[in-house]
Amino acid sequence: MKLEDVTMEIRPRSDWEAVDAGLAMARRDFWRSWAAWWMAVWPVLLLIYPLREQPGWWAVIFFWWKLTGCRMVVFQLSRKLFGENPRWSALWRESMRAWTRRFGYRMLLARFSPWKLMAMVVEDLEGLRGSKYRTRMTMVTRRGEGMCMFLTVASACAVLWLGACLLVFGILFLPRGMEEQWTEVLEMQGFFVQAEYHWLVVAALVLAASWVDVFITAAGFGLYVNSRTWVEGWDVELAFKRMANRIRGVVGVFLLGLLIVLTPPVQALHESVDGSIVDKSSKDFEAYHEKYKESKEKIEEIKKHEDFKVYKEKYKVPKASSLASSAPIGGLAEVFTALGYALLGILLFILLGAIVWLIMRARTLRGSSSVNVVREKARVVMGMEVTAASLPDDLMSVARGLWSAGENLQAMSLLYRGALAWWIDRASVDIVESDTEGDCMKRVEKSARGDVGYFQDLTDLWMKAAYNMNVPLDVEWDELCRKWPYAERRGA
Numbered sequence: 251m252k253l254e255d256v257t258m259e260i261r262p263r264s265d266w267e268a269v270d271a272g273l274a275m276a277r278r279d280f281w282r283s284w285a286a287w288w289m290a291v292w293p294v295l296l297l298i299y300p301l302r303e304q305p306g307w308w309a310v311i312f313f314w315w316k317l318t319g320c321r322m323v324v325f326q327l328s329r330k331l332f333g334e335n336p337r338w339s340a341l342w343r344e345s346m347r348a349w350t351r352r353f354g355y356r357m358l359l360a361r362f363s364p365w366k367l368m369a370m371v372v373e374d375l376e377g378l379r380g381s382k383y384r385t386r387m388t389m390v391t392r393r394g395e396g397m398c399m400f401l402t403v404a405s406a407c408a409v410l411w412l413g414a415c416l417l418v419f420g421i422l423f424l425p426r427g428m429e430e431q432w433t434e435v436l437e438m439q440g441f442f443v444q445a446e447y448h449w450l451v452v453a454a455l456v457l458a459a460s461w462v463d464v465f466i467t468a469a470g471f472g473l474y475v476n477s478r479t480w481v482e483g484w485d486v487e488l489a490f491k492r493m494a495n496r497i498r499g500v501v502g503v504f505l506l507g508l509l510i511v512l513t514p515p516v517q518a519l520h521e522s523v524d525g526s527i528v529d530k531s532s533k534d535f536e537a538y539h540e541k542y543k544e545s546k547e548k549i550e551e552i553k554k555h556e557d558f559k560v561y562k563e564k565y566k567v568p569k570a571s572s573l574a575s576s577a578p579i580g581g582l583a584e585v586f587t588a589l590g591y592a593l594l595g596i597l598l599f600i601l602l603g604a605i606v607w608l609i610m611r612a613r614t615l616r617g618s619s620s621v622n623v624v625r626e627k628a629r630v631v632m633g634m635e636v637t638a639a640s641l642p643d644d645l646m647s648v649a650r651g652l653w654s655a656g657e658n659l660q661a662m663s664l665l666y667r668g669a670l671a672w673w674i675d676r677a678s679v680d681i682v683e684s685d686t687e688g689d690c691m692k693r694v695e696k697s698a699r700g701d702v703g704y705f706q707d708l709t710d711l712w713m714k715a716a717y718n719m720n721v722p723l724d725v726e727w728d729e730l731c732r733k734w735p736y737a738e739r740r741g742a
Contacts, residue, residue, distance in 0.1 A: 257333055263476045265397040272472025276323075276465045279330050283464045286326045287319035289345040291460075305448040309455065316459060317357065317366070321348040323467040324371055331475070352379075364399040364603060365391060367470025368477075393480055394473035399607060401473075403600050405466040410592055412458035417451065627674050628683045631690070634663065636670040646734060658721040665730065666712040669705055672736035673697075687713055701735040 258271060276283060294312045301308040325344050329336045352373055356366075363369060368390055372378060378386050391398065552558070629637050642648045645668045652661035670690065673679040677699040681690055687709055694705050708730065714720040722730070
């Protein structure tokens with residue numbers, strides 16, 4: 251996976267924006283995603299003839315099996331996200347793996363999990379199992395958990411609504427003169443008894459499910475990408491890679507020119523006093539060649555060190571056993587009455603899911619509050635030590651000395667570390683080790699316990715010096731030192 255090949259804008263989004271980004275990916279690649287969905291679902295179509303007299307049983311099997319189609323949508327969208335459009339042969343091979351991959355857990359135990367839209371992405375793309383899978387799911391679902399549950403319920407509602415619309419839509423487009431005949435058929439008791447009429451309802455629901463699954467799965471994939479962007483800083487990494495690509499050519503030309511200018515000639519021939527040609531630089535060349543050989547040997551020695559050893563991990567994917575049996579259901583009742591009961595069941599399911607979610611949320615908040623009480627203070631922030639023991643007693647004198655010696659960046663770093671240490675130790679601001687300068691600024695503004703304006707000015711000057719190599723002027727430095735508000739010993 252090359253992050254610079256991504257085909258969408260990577261940035262931290264809200265849950266609704268992440269869903270909208272997933273829907274945009276589905277619209278962009280709808281037909282291939284829809285075809286990939288059917289490449290995994292088609293085996294269920296072979297059961298139509300054996301179950302032609304029992305469409306209800308076939309519908310249950312279809313809606314249980316259609317999760318394999320969602321896996322294929324994830325495969326197509328994930329490859330397209332990073333600039334790869336998989337071949338049809340690759341899609342066909344992946345569809346066979348989608349039938350058996352972690353079958354016992356995903357298709358039986360966790361088939362109706364409200365987090366399956368994000369869970370199957372972690373299973374299929376990252377290949378995690380066991381404790382690693384549970385840890386990863388806890389991290390990924392910190393953002394977008396409620397939205398994932400909402401999408402799961404919304405997909406069932408959308409399938410029923412779209413299926414009913416397709417039935418009504420088909421009746422509206424009947425040829426003139428046939429409306430009354432079909433109206434009589436719908437009013438007949440035989441419509442709700444004969445299996446051939448039931449297949450019309452099942453066909454409408456199947457077609458609706460094939461469309462809804464593409465978009466709902468893409469929305470869940472958008473939530474997953476957004477969660478990883480927040481946690482792993484994909485946007486920052488991508489910005490640095492693009493910056494490096496822009497300046498790579500210029501730096502290469504500059505270094506080549508510098509190498510040509512500074513490299514001594516291999517052989518310098520000059521004319522002597524008596525007119526003969528002699529080589530005056532041969533000894534210098536030999537010395538340069540010896541130094542090059544020594545440097546190359548040192549580099550090889552360093553590369554053999556244990557720190558440069560490459561480790562690889564292999565994961566075995568467990569093979570599934572056999573298909574599980576599905577419980578039969580009775581025949582279909584009247585069409586609109588059945589839809590009404592189904593909507594009522596969905597509403598009850600939403601209510602039950604909301605109660606379970608509130609209970610789990612309360613337990614999570616109670617557990618997190620107990621953890622916050624004993625959580626240790628941050629020791630390293632953005633690679634800088636911010637503990638009191640790592641700072642000098644007279645911080646301001648040391649900083650002034652560094653500035654006078656021309657080490658401006660080190661002086662600014664010392665001031666910024668001292669300010670962070672003061673906010674962590676003295677003001678008890680909950681700064682964590684993964685925070686950036688912007689995160690630290692937001693936490694300080696929320697606390698409002700000290701000179702927030704000074705810390706904001708210091709942060710701006712530090713970021714300009716650290717990232718743009720634009721150190722402040724002497725006047726600005728003197729102003730920072732004069733207004734320094736963190737005068738406590740070691741807390742500064």
